[in-house]
Amino acid sequence: MSTQSTRFAARLMVAPSVLVLLVWMIVPLGLTIWYSFRIFRLLSPERTGWTYRNYTWFFNAPDFWLALVNTLLLVGGVLIITVILGTLIALLIDQPVHGQGALRILVIAPFFVMPPVAASIWENLFMHPQNGLFAALSRGLGYEPILFLEDYPMASVIGIVSWEWLPFATLILLTALQSLSSEQLEAAEMDGAGALNRFRYIILPHMTRAITVVILIQTIFLLGIFGEIFTTTQGGPGSASTTLPYMIFKQAIVAKDIGRAAAGGIIAVILANLVAIVLMRGIGKNLDA
Amino acid sequence: MGKIVLKSVRKAFGEVDVIPGLDLTIEDGEFVVFVGPSGCGKSTLLRLIAGLEDLTSGTMHIDAREVTSAPPAQRGLAMVFQSYALYPHMSVRKNIAFPLKMAGASPEEQEKKVTAAAKVLNLTNYLDRRPGQLSGGQRQRVAIGRAIVREPSAFLFDEPLSNLDAALRVTMRQEITELHQSLKTTMIYVTHDQVEAMTMADKIVVLNAGRIEQVGSPMELYHKPANTFVAGFIGSPKMNLIGGALAAAEGADQIGIRPEHLGIVTEGGWEGTVGLSEHLGSDTFLKVTTGQAGVLTVRAPGEVMLRHGDKVRLAPMPGKLHRFGKDGVAL
Numbered sequence: 001m002s003t004q005s006t007r008f009a010a011r012l013m014v015a016p017s018v019l020v021l022l023v024w025m026i027v028p029l030g031l032t033i034w035y036s037f038r039i040f041r042l043l044s045p046e047r048t049g050w051t052y053r054n055y056t057w058f059f060n061a062p063d064f065w066l067a068l069v070n071t072l073l074l075v076g077g078v079l080i081i082t083v084i085l086g087t088l089i090a091l092l093i094d095q096p097v098h099g100q101g102a103l104r105i106l107v108i109a110p111f112f113v114m115p116p117v118a119a120s121i122w123e124n125l126f127m128h129p130q131n132g133l134f135a136a137l138s139r140g141l142g143y144e145p146i147l148f149l150e151d152y153p154m155a156s157v158i159g160i161v162s163w164e165w166l167p168f169a170t171l172i173l174l175t176a177l178q179s180l181s182s183e184q185l186e187a188a189e190m191d192g193a194g195a196l197n198r199f200r201y202i203i204l205p206h207m208t209r210a211i212t213v214v215i216l217i218q219t220i221f222l223l224g225i226f227g228e229i230f231t232t233t234q235g236g237p238g239s240a241s242t243t244l245p246y247m248i249f250k251q252a253i254v255a256k257d258i259g260r261a262a263a264g265g266i267i268a269v270i271l272a273n274l275v276a277i278v279l280m281r282g283i284g285k286n287l288d289a
Numbered sequence: 290m291g292k293i294v295l296k297s298v299r300k301a302f303g304e305v306d307v308i309p310g311l312d313l314t315i316e317d318g319e320f321v322v323f324v325g326p327s328g329c330g331k332s333t334l335l336r337l338i339a340g341l342e343d344l345t346s347g348t349m350h351i352d353a354r355e356v357t358s359a360p361p362a363q364r365g366l367a368m369v370f371q372s373y374a375l376y377p378h379m380s381v382r383k384n385i386a387f388p389l390k391m392a393g394a395s396p397e398e399q400e401k402k403v404t405a406a407a408k409v410l411n412l413t414n415y416l417d418r419r420p421g422q423l424s425g426g427q428r429q430r431v432a433i434g435r436a437i438v439r440e441p442s443a444f445l446f447d448e449p450l451s452n453l454d455a456a457l458r459v460t461m462r463q464e465i466t467e468l469h470q471s472l473k474t475t476m477i478y479v480t481h482d483q484v485e486a487m488t489m490a491d492k493i494v495v496l497n498a499g500r501i502e503q504v505g506s507p508m509e510l511y512h513k514p515a516n517t518f519v520a521g522f523i524g525s526p527k528m529n530l531i532g533g534a535l536a537a538a539e540g541a542d543q544i545g546i547r548p549e550h551l552g553i554v555t556e557g558g559w560e561g562t563v564g565l566s567e568h569l570g571s572d573t574f575l576k577v578t579t580g581q582a583g584v585l586t587v588r589a590p591g592e593v594m595l596r597h598g599d600k601v602r603l604a605p606m607p608g609k610l611h612r613f614g615k616d617g618v619a620l
């Protein structure tokens with residue numbers, strides 16, 4: 001259908017939006033790169049000259065590698081938990097039960113809670129060593145309360161973030177599950193496949209594309225998780241739950257070193273691109289029809 | 290072996306009795322067609338036999354083995370679905386091998402049987418394709434292939450040809466009939482198309498509102514319909530049913546005459562005017578409005594060149610009249 005002239009017209013039509021988006025991306029990226037090579041501390045009057053030490057500072061900082069590992073742990077941990085639990089919950093609420101509509105809304109509800117609110121709820125109502133529900137449970141069973149945010153800070157953050165993102169995963173996986181024709185399942189049943197084999201050979205392959213979408217979208221958001229850490233552990237104890245975004249925040253807002261924060265930002269961009277390349281190499285083909 | 294016996298089988302969905310109670314015996318090796326209008330319960334009956342639905346009451350035996358509450362996999366039946374229900378992410382080879390894999394067959398055995406089935410069904414060149422890359426007829430054959438590798442005691446077909454175009458339907462109809470002749474396995478085939486029923490079946494079961502109206506060979510149903518429902522359903526175009534004085538003269542409540550058993554005569558008979566005439570070349574179908582008998586459909590030879598508005602006289606061929614009583618049952 002497309003002739004030379006219509007293709008040219010189409011390019012002309014989309015050109016302005018492409019241009020705007022390009023500027024939108026290039027300007028902040030360019031500025032960040034520019035600042036990342038500048039000596040630019042808000043608390044110091046000397047703001048001139050170029051340096052590469054903003055980067056070397058990061059690579060030599062004792063908690064940088066920990067922050068990198070924590071970032072990947074957070075992304076990986078939440079992905080594993082939400083995809084596995086999301087699949088199981090989707091299977092569960094796909095069953096015909098009374099009050100199915102209400103049940104589904106309940107399952108989706110956590111997604112509407114703002115991250116700092118969710119984190120506060122978890123910190124104060126569940127994980128608090130005196131007032132928390134978990135502490136009460138431990139005491140009730142005769143154990144010492146677990147100090148979640150002190151002893152297992154990273155795991156606690158992963159737990160909170162998983163709780164927030166589980167509904168998203170469940171929702172996408174549920175819609176995928178509902179698009180599976182019942183005749184395929186019946187055919188598999190006639191072919192002698194038990195429930196587990198039906199899941200493995202029919203349901204799971206059907207869901208791979210949805211799982212891929214969940215992984216890709218969540219990764220984008222999880223790489224930038226900040227609010228939950230800020231609200232609960234403040235990156236601590238020490239820097240046990242510091243991630244790359246939190247480290248950048250500390251350089252920019254606490255230390256007021258714009259140059260270093262910009263360098264951290266560039267490192268984060270590179271990390272995000274590396275993760276994206278790995279993901280697209282690994283599971284990107286699932287998106288093709 | 291594949292003798293299937295249903296005894297007072299009943300199926301209700303909530304308050305609605307879809308099948309109010311039905312007895313049926315399907316002999317080993319028979320090609321049985323369940324035929325009836327939409328919503329008559331024929332697909333439900335097939336799903337009951339397959340085990341995809343639970344019986345509300347009644348019993349079912351396959352080869353003298355009670356299977357009333359056995360899960361589908363243990364009944365030894367194979368089903369071909371209306372939508373084919375192929376596994377879209379598997380190649381044709383894996384689709385056909387799936388039941389063997391589930392049964393724990395060795396890879397060599399799987400390969401052997403898949404190759405044999407592919408040969409029978411002309412699928413050898415398509416084994417590595419995905420179902421999405423196949424035409425409707427090929428998908429249908431893959432679905433059949435998946436069914437035959439299991440060597441089931443009976444095949445169940447749920448309106449398998451309804452998604453195909455007319456020409457392909459005729460070819461597949463013949464292929465399925467040939468398959469039955471070579472395998473000699475019991476086949477149960479559900480359709481709403483009486484042509485498929487007439488051409489394929491050893492035995493036709495005519496269903497209406499969950500009840501069996503008549504069971505018999507295609508020719509039995511054609512020549513001796515048990516009631517007006519069967520009379521109207523089997524045969525194309527439909528049998529003419531005439532009530533009133535003409536029927537009373539024959540001592541019946543209604544009389545029936547098939548369009549092909551109405552002759553165009555020069556004297557006597559029923560006088561009428563041609564309303565619609567369809568020239569098919571081999572045949573001419575006429576709709577004739579008569580005074581005594583109402584509107585009649587006539588199947589005349591192709592040479593008959595009557596047109597709209599022409600006067601014509603019709604007479605039933607002797608001995609071809611069907612007589613029905615008050616409740617529609619044949620006399």
